[in-house]
Amino acid sequence: MLDCITPELCERIAKSDSDSNGVACKFFKVGDMGLKTYKNEEDARESHNLQMRAYFLELAPEVLSDVFQIHLKKVGYYVYGFMTELVDVAYNKLLRDNGYDKMPNGNKDAIQHLQQQFKELYQSHDYIMLKTLLEANDFEFAAQDLHLKNWGWLNGEAVCIDFMA
Ligand SMILES: Nc1ncnc2c1ncn2[C@@H]1O[C@H](COP(=O)(O)OP(=O)(O)O)[C@@H](O)[C@H]1O
Numbered sequence: 001m002l003d004c005i006t007p008e009l010c011e012r013i014a015k016s017d018s019d020s021n022g023v024a025c026k027f028f029k030v031g032d033m034g035l036k037t038y039k040n041e042e043d044a045r046e047s048h049n050l051q052m053r054a055y056f057l058e059l060a061p062e063v064l065s066d067v068f069q070i071h072l073k074k075v076g077y078y079v080y081g082f083m084t085e086l087v088d089v090a091y092n093k094l095l096r097d098n099g100y101d102k103m104p105n106g107n108k109d110a111i112q113h114l115q116q117q118f119k120e121l122y123q124s125h126d127y128i129m130l131k132t133l134l135e136a137n138d139f140e141f142a143a144q145d146l147h148l149k150n151w152g153w154l155n156g157e158a159v160c161i162d163f164m165a
């Protein structure tokens with residue numbers, strides 16, 4: 001595991017805006033790594049443990065640090081998080097491949113075209129394999145919650161990024 005948590009890195013993160021927010025996790029892109037943060041230590045540790053276990057089964061990106069505490073100056077509170085390898089999230093990749101960086105609101109035809117592709121992704125070999133392997137390895141919650149913002153590709157392989165119930 002990397003020991004990449006320098007004071008400079010923490011200072012940089014503390015001042016930045018998050019790149020994506022899920023329900024539980026605030027996510028930051030930090031150079032060529034990601035930082036997953038949670039409001040409480042238990043959630044961070046659970047997410048860290050689940051991702052470690054999944055990584056050894058080649059179903060998740062690598063966990064690159066232990067859990068550490070960091071003060072987010074922009075939002076004004078402490079969070080707990082860990083560094084992770086970056087994944088090309090399925091939802092983002094599909095938009096990007098179609099020339100968008102977010103849903104093209106108001107453009108009915110474009111939205112319909114994208115929705116058709118979202119549907120096809122749920123029937124793809126990568127998605128079905130990943131879901132099946134998650135189920136077979138007791139990641140039931142992750143398998144059930146495998147929407148397009150919870151998985152993506154890493155070196156051409158489909159991996160899950162969200163294991164939290
Ligand atoms: N390893 C990662 N690589 C790239 N993006 C990520 C990674 N982990 C999380 N994200 C981004 O952060 C968002 C929220 O993270 P997620 O683990 O799904 O948290 P939540 O449990 O809150 O849904 C994801 O939908 C994705 O956009």
Ligand SMILES: [Mg+2]
Nearest residue numbers: 022149150162
């Ligand atoms: Mg999620």
